[in-house]
Amino acid sequence: MTTSGIAGGIPAGLQDADDATYARVTRRLIPFLCLCFVIAFLDRVNVSFAKLQMLEDLQFSETIYGLGAGIFFVAYFLFEVPSNLIMHRVGARRWIARIMITWALLTAAMAFVRGETAFYFVRFLLGAAEAGFFPGIILYLTYWYPARRRSRITALFMTAIPIAGVLGGLISGWILEFMNGLQGLAGWQWLFLVEALPSLLIGISVLFYLEDGIAEARWLTVAQKQLLQRRIDAESQEKSHHSIGSAFRHPLVWLLALVYFGSSMGQYGFGFWLPSIIRATGVSSTLEIGLLSAIPYAFGIAAMLLVGRSSDRTGERRWHYGLSALAAAAGLVGAVVWRDSTAAALVALTVASMGLQCLAPVFWTLPTGLLGGVAAAAGIAVINAIGNLAGFVSPYLMGWIKDTTGTTAVGMFVIAGFLLLAGVLVVIGVRPDSTPHR
Template structure:
């Protein structure tokens, strides 16, 4: 017979698990759907490029600049966007983000000059700015740090899911609708893939709740448990002022580390279809199908590593090993670019490593700050890191134009991944477990 105290603890754990299970089933699938759509709209330019660049007579460098200028707007607008969300609430702000980028994505179908291409891509970046860091901040309102890696990993399966579904869907649209009603396949791609953003954005306005206290679908017992956990954790966070948060060296180190991982993520995402096409795959449908393979394996790797990181409480090795695997995969893909099977296998290993990085990484800064400082700090790290979304595709485009191959660029991206791993591994051992109170000033 179990000891009464032990039985009480087990009952308390079961009640807490039940409460978080309700929250997870209510929020995470919907947020994951939002992110699938967001990432699909962000990188569909990679598939449109298969027809768009040659049809409009653009160079690889023009494409790289247009793909990347999205992230310059991201950089400018992310911190203000997260601060606004912290003030007005996630429900209205996330809905606004999705609806505005849906409209602008649809306008991409009617771009025919490089100037229009750059302007619309910049506006899409401004519209979407704040979505990802806003969701990361939103999850801190519901989950304590000890549960966050697994939840973020589940949420971020949206990236490989978008890679799988986006590759298949985009390849099908390009090959099936090309020429219909006088529009090219790449134009139909933008029109058709903007519709889900519009619909889900409107639904978000009615479906999401700004906080635990606003959630009418929670019973009183579950609500009180969740609030108690968040309030207890808030006592351990650095609720410093916004200027003090932005002066902390840890925030800037994490931004640099995230920049390194984002170099890999966006370089891979924006150029994978082109790399596969250069391997000798001619059909756009087959390019889409083959592009789905690395992301399918990435889903499994992301969930496994996120779960392992939460169970062990160790995050440095859980970041270092995937970083090294991604760097090795990119290097091997470049080295054996002429061998389709070997190159695709190496790209799959690279994708598996890349998908594991963000869920483990975001466990660290979300443990660092609270309140308005968290809103700004998370957005700052994400916005600086996402400058890689401009640097990476533009760099690859420049290298391809001047060398005829993306191999050198893959080596450079591998080096950035190793730099990112070195920064995270150099952080204190308790960085992902508690807070970075011993890195930089707290006043």
Template structure:
């Protein structure tokens, strides 16, 4: 639950310097750990895109089987997302995020036992069940500490874990798969799953001892700092809708947000699950070199996410900061199909696409959190995330099916580009007064 210290009045010395120092202290305490957790989470979720480079030939899987297995993760995620976030809201982020991380670390490492399409589907589904609630739980957790005009930058900092997992995970996955095949009788892709699961387990244990559920529990803050934080969070909460779950599910704005997020996630997982394959199509065959090249678009997009998030906070403008990157992402995907046999030009296009897609996601979450509060926020964020992430099922399966059908990823990129355009247009249909806070 949100923090409720005994006094909600802002302290007398809450001048800009005191306020800035207080939020800097909170940020340095919370964000590095949450960021590392997301890096580990996303790496375990999408490293199957690298495993594919060896796994398909070892296990005789088709592109369609891979696409379905990659996407079925999101069915488990969808089913358990809202219950997981409601539990987090009740028992606190510390224990529940730790539980999520340790469980998904175990299941991700157990991917080494996949030996058939059925076992592939089952393990990916269970991984989705295990991870359900992590991302929306953190988004909800940030609302307990930061008001809306500070959350754009914080969400962007947190979500740079996605591109950084690509910067780290691409070369690391490529190196493991190239260097370790046959060691102790395991394939390179099996070693990749084992080694990349370890950080999730270690960070899950660290969360138990380090994270705090409430402002009032933060012994590293003074009473004046606690009062400042609580007063700003509660002042914003008083302007939000404390509606019932029934009314939240009937709220058309929540469903519009879910549809917008669905469109953006289509683009995200089209890139995440297929980037190594697209690079290979341009003529790069060495696994380690593919891993190095995937780091380029992710590294550039990490910087872009922070800069665009800072711009949105300074201007207190959300809609155009979401729509414009989405349109840039669409253009990048289309250009990647034009230059699909030229590595340099294709990488430039993919970098533009990744910048747009990655930058749009953290800013999107400033939209629903601007008008949802209390239990409606816990359930609403989870509902939007779970429905939106169904695109994580649709996107890789659709691209895989189209690749088997046409023997090219180009048709899939056209569909993903169209989804990003639709998402941008729907974002601009949201009234500015609702989200620009």
């Protein structure tokens, strides 16, 4: 059997076998991994909805909120690379389960925060607990899928972000509105308690559902396992398999880390401040804010899937990324310009969401198409860790600017600038021949 399919040249008869096998893998893995990521992202940004009540109850300033929201990512940065290397050694099943169970317990602990120091401390521990989850899943997908299939698969997996945005808006708004005061607890406390439970249950189920790789998959035939492994082995020969240190020295790793920092500035600025931006347009009901917050994420799902499919079909990555970054930046600027109109601002926020959701699926085809083995584990983690430092900078910067100026407008302009920078760096800095696919 030829392995030319890695370059797109599989004969028609063998292509059918390939497609059927990968369809089976996708049906087995992607819905479950997507569910895990939905829960992860909910627990990461539910503080943005809790903020609507929490700041008044605990007498926190916007700067305190921004620092607490962002300090999660300091721990995330510190523990990201070690976490991914541990997963590469001990296997995805046990490590992903450990991550999910520990962050569930810490999310529940957020309900009992009473002061500024405790807020910072629990958010830091939450970041340490979750470190390695996302890059671990990205690495895990490279164990199953070759690069030419990965943008669409990553897009399917990352629909979890807008899905979490839709569900988070609906569920969080309902909890804040109708559970406030129940059993003597505030709505924001119930928010953390209720949304921690799915993480705990799904985390336990990971131990029974996931396999560490192709060889352990009892739901595949021997022939299917051999087919999948041949595809991975053939592509693996084209990648760099160097030491951990070489991943840190690779110039493209650092360029992509800077790109991911820019896009993450937009992602987290949007995610942590969307409810507040909507409230600033004149919406006062927490339930209505939750419902309106779901709309931009719903449109983001469709955009992500369409752009991911187009990028895989054409093999083009740079302009798919660059134009998505431009749309995201334009949407954020539009939300500022039309902030006096809820409808107009919501349209702009929807454009921003569509652009933002398209970035990551295209982006992650770049490092995963270049690196393999322990270099992939380290390189992906380095890129994600540095990029996610924006998760600290973005909310803290926005909070400080809001306290200083009384508006989020300046912060949105700064974040739009970072998105434009990320788009330009990919278009001009990532050559068409930098990876197996453009």
